[in-house]
Amino acid sequence: MPVLSAQLRAAAARLAAAGIDSPRVEAELLAAHVLGVARGRLLLIDDVTDPQAEALAELVRRRAERVPLQHLTGTAPFLDRELLVGPGVFIPRPETELLARWGIESLRGVADPVVLDLCSGSGALAVALADARPDATVYAVERSDDALPWLRRNVAGTQVEVIPGDVRDVALPAPADLVLCNPPYVPLSVAVPPEVAHDPAEAVFSGEHGLDLIPVIIARAAEVLRDGGRLGIEHDDTHTPAMAALLTGWRAVTTHPDLAGRPRFTTALK
Known part of the structure; x- marks a missing residue:
């Protein structure tokens, strides 16, 4: 099974290369969205399923194309x-x-x-x-x-x-x-x-x-x-x-x- 920490490192690297200002934060927010958990609970998760890893990779790809994070998660904090x-x-x-x-x-x-x-x-x-x-x-x-x-x-x-x-x-x-x-x-x-x-x-x-x-x-x-x-x-x-x-x-x-x-x-x- 894919290891979440490795998935996050790869996601943050891709977002950084795309010019995203806070790549690690956004990678974690996207992962939390895919997994249906609060961002703070990612530390408690070791592995993800193949479909979850694929879903995260797709969201990271779209975010690297500068689709707004909020459009990918469907929400905006206020x-x-x-x-x-x-x-x-x-x-x-x-x-x-x-x-x-x-x-x-x-x-x-x-x-x-x-x-x-x-x-x-x-x-x-x-x-x-x-x-x-x-x-x-x-x-x-x-x-x-x-x-x-x-x-x-x-x-x-x-x-x-x-x-x-x-x-x-x-x-x-x-x-x-x-x-x-x-x-x-x-x-x-x-x-x-x-x-x-x-x-x-x-x-x-x-x-x-x-x-x-x-x-x-x-x-x-x-x-x-x-x-x-x-x-x-x-x-x-x-x-x-x-x-x-x-x-x-x-x-x-x-x-x-x-x-x-x-x-x-x-x-x-x-």
Whole structure:
């Protein structure tokens, strides 16, 4: 029978040769997925079956071709959840957890809050807020016919209500206490990693400067937020001056860094 430790060494070597940043970690995650165990339990497994070894080798081959890890496992971690993801929906990134945590903290002391997650995609922000605040009324707005099935799967069993439609003109509930959004914001000229090519382009790019949709988000938030309500928008690290200009008239405008220290999301108070 194939020895798991040897399989992992070979998998990590192939992933490293393909330019994967954390080849050993990803090899272990793929093996854990194939074996149906937590990654931490791999140390307890000596041998694998031939079909398991073949399944792992196939996943490693596809990952070496830069198919996203999350598409291979079918899930993406986000705070305390494993969200269902796949072709047609944007894969949530760890950086967006910072926006979710800010949103949760911003509702401290607000009873029965109303929250809108615009451009919801997988529902990562909406589900995070719903999990943290069972007393909240949470709406997730998404227009993509491909993303909506993933969104509905992820919000199942929560109090999140899905609103299908384009954020530009769909009717939004009001008044709201918090509006969060991780919109498409990458400028068209920016080269992205190969994995990003598997995300829907409409969820990644937003015009020449990456700012085509953000002014709409700000305008819609201004329509629905109560006085004193809060807005949080993720954006490109080049957008800080533009965000300050677009949020003229709002209070407490603050840009927050991501895990690498780059400007990543801006918050404001209506």
